[in-house]
Amino acid sequence: MPTLATDFSDVTRSEASLRRFLHGLPGVDQVGAEARAAMLGTRSIKTTAKAQALDLAIRMVDLTTLEGADTHGKVRALASKAQRPDPADPTCPQVAAVCVYPDMVATAKETLGASGVHVAAVATAFPSGRAALDVKLADTRDAVEAGADEIDMVIDRGAFLSGRYLQVFEEIVAVREACAKPDGGSAHLKVIFETGELQTYDNVRRASWLAMMAGGHFIKTSTGKVQPAATLPVTMVMLEAVRDFREATGHMVGVKPAGGIRTSKDAIKYLVVVNEVAGADWLVPEWFRFGASTLLNELLMQRTKLTTGRYSGPDYFTLD
């Protein structure tokens, strides 16, 4: 199979050709897109479907801590929780990954061991991305060397908004190369757009194609440090992009909304959008993730409500 860079070599040959391509994508009508997302948000997911959705959502969580105050202790606790989200219920699945800063990767990795829970690291001068490229690449290599399974990079929004698409493209390609592991494998690359700064859905669609063409394995809405973070319509537009990209190339790319998804109800809305816009193929942790921290306990509480038939309270779930 040819690499993607080859498939789109005509497009990415020059700033002009890349610009033509991105601006030639169909526009997104804001009102129509938001209405569609809102309609999907009215889906009523009950009983068996709800139980299925809650477990799936738990399995899709990238349990995240990205604080200046993070410590090894905090990360160890988070990693424990990731493996056993509900210590009282062994049927509760584990989450997809823990997401930390690069200097915490080793600690997370050590705690998680062979659990199958991945370690994701935010790199490339997260969250602003305002650093020289070699600094960003060094940041990435650090995290990969420390054992990160996944790298969450940020795009240079300044370059994107000023129309320097090729620069953004080349940076993603470079970071993806920096994801290479000594064993010949590669950390999975998630490309964060910070959609709250891109402002328009047209930009989100263009950024999506840019990142997919550059070889990103996932496209991700937000750092969680800028408002608005993930929204249902933004995620829908990104899901449309990965769906169309697969139609065009045969390659699947994952989607990760991050930040602002706090309730089970919200999470289920996202799953509905995944189901009805991209399709069931994306309804696996391999292709869809939630970047979240408090969401997990909400999912657990709802899960307990379904199994016990009564509402639970926060004291019955661990705070880590």
Place this chain on the structure above:
Amino acid sequence: MSVFEYAPAPESRAVVDVKPSYGLFIGGEFVDGHGTPFKTVNPATEEVLSEVAEADAADVEAAVKAARRAHDRTWSRMPGAERAKYLYRIARIIQERSRELAVLESLDNGKPIREARDVDVPIVAAHFFYYAGWADKLEWSGYGTTPIGVAGQVIPWNFPLLMLAWKVAPALACGNTVVLKPAETTPLTALLFAEICQQADLPAGVVNIVTGAGATGQALVAHPDVDKVAFTGSTEVGKAIARTVAGTSKKVTLELGGKAANIVFDDAPLDEAVEGIVDGIFFNQGHVCCAGSRLLVQESVAEEVLARLKRRMATLRVGDPLDKNTDVGAINSAEQLARIRELSAIGEQEGAGRWSAPCELPDRGFWFPPTLFTGVSQAHRIAREEIFGPVLSVLTFRTPSEAVEKANNTPYGLSAGVWTEKGSRILHVASQLKAGVVWANTFNKFDPTSPFGGYKESGQGREGGRHGLAAYLKGGDL
């Protein structure tokens, strides 16, 4: 991961109390009718919901008399500010009883509860709220302040309560009284509305509801003491009404059929255009006079749009109207289903390519899958005749002028859609289209402030907005 199957999410029927039989609502009370009672069924199950009285000519006479008395003695003399308060009251009760109204509408009509709940009932309440505010401001309407008198109003089965609101709210705001005939297959929400009028203490005779079929409607329209006729329904019946009122001084407004073009240019926002196409023709099972039943798609994107459309149609959830996740409900009647089947069969015979979304249809009830026809030309009957069902005819065009020509090449002129990201093209095309409502980069949007009504054989007059007052005031000619 198994497929994410949504479990059934049925809305509870417990909220509605359907009585075994209903009388007519005349002079503020429910009274027996003198015609032959008829049954109204749930089109999704064929279950008989209730037996409803048929108003004969004498009943219509009684209703018109009650309306005349209420008009002369009470309603037209009441200060507008007082009339307004009754209408606000009605709007509020509609909001309070919205769940009940939505469920009943879905039961009697077959429309998805999601639409009854999120579209029909909220706009009904909004309509009463909007026109309530006009009642004491008519001197600024531009049409004077004098009501016409007694309005005879005949409404269809596709939006039973919404059409009632479109008719009753402006009539009452202007000081007219009404005799309303709901469609024979969907009388129940109108009868519940009668109860709401009672709860609001609306003076007796201001609103009268006579149930029945064509004969009842004909008696109402032809009644010499009816000053104003308002009709929504088929163009054929609309023409018959226009003939009936010829030579009289009755004012008439008609909202009739359509065969709207939904024009998709190659620079359209395609995902939203596909949503608009779906909304345009599958909203309310396509039982919409302004449905975008002719898709005109530019040849350069036809293949892509069609592929996206089919993929989208495959996700439509067809079935139990009371399930909160249903997108497409039941066809309203066996008769309408037969008509849809007949025209679809003709489409096939005429050589158009038929494709239906893969979906399982329930065994009982009246159902038709979301369907599209490709390779349709203007000469095909399915491109000219109103199917009034979930059936889309797909045509192509090459240039903007060809699109406009084809769009206008119909005796109808109710609505049209335009999809393009180029602003100046929208404004040009919109100005060329002979249609009363043009939705650009959207479709099937309704609002009480926005006038609605057709060119040519799609009707006469406008409903909604300030313009909607014209039909109910002496001196209002538009």
Place this chain on the structure above:
Amino acid sequence: MAARIDVRKTYKLYVGGAFPRSESGYSYPVEDAKGTFVANAALASRKDARDAVVAARKAFGGWSGRTAYNRAQVLYRVAEVLEDRRPQFVVAVQQSEGLSASRAGAVVDAAVDRLVWYAGWADKLTQVVGGANPVAGPFFNLSTPEPTGVVAVLAPQESSLLGLVSVLAPVVVTGNSAVVVSSFRRPLPAVNLAEVLATSDVPGGVVNLLTGDAATIGPWLAAHMDVNAIDLGGVRGLEPAEAGDALATDLEVAAADNLKRVRRAPAAEPDFTATPGLDTMTDFVEIKTVWHPMGV
């Protein structure tokens, strides 16, 4: 010295900007108010009506596509030329309506003023009857009046100039094209007006003037499927009155075949000196409402 033999005018129809005789070859004698023969007028046939509708339809696109400012200018130009030919019209009104010269002069003045009044409406009606609608959602929503299309006008039987101008001007100022059947017994001001129109920048076919009998041509126009609206005013004054009523009903029934907009005949021919209402124009416009989302 012998009196000079004057050169009489042939009174013809006005269709598509040309002045044809009736296709049928028929004419009818027109008398003045005292019963004296004045001229033969062309007696328009159903085929003339048909041709006039074709001409009106052909002219509609261009005329309705003109700017409102331009239509105002054209109508104002009609007023100018009519004023310029005032003496000719005074005579025609005198002959037709049996008025004194001064009364006839007042009628012509009123007709000129009426044209000026309507000319001014061309670019104002949209603002008065259209507007933005504050819908409850992120949409720009605008209603504007647009011409309904080809309008058949049965002109008043009595008021042969002021009445004619008063029913014609509102139809064309709003962008419609018109097929007018003039007063049957008083057609000469209409023919003269056609000559004014032909020299006033009014594109051919925008106004088509037929002299003849509304009772004969009216049914063809009322039933014509390419006519969008009809003004039945001219049935008033037909004799006997009951026949006018019956004709009005028949025409309204026929008009239902394609749901023409019908402006019914008033109970009696109105006093055309009064300032008209907006309904004279709004009866022949369609309100078009355009929605567009507001987003980024």
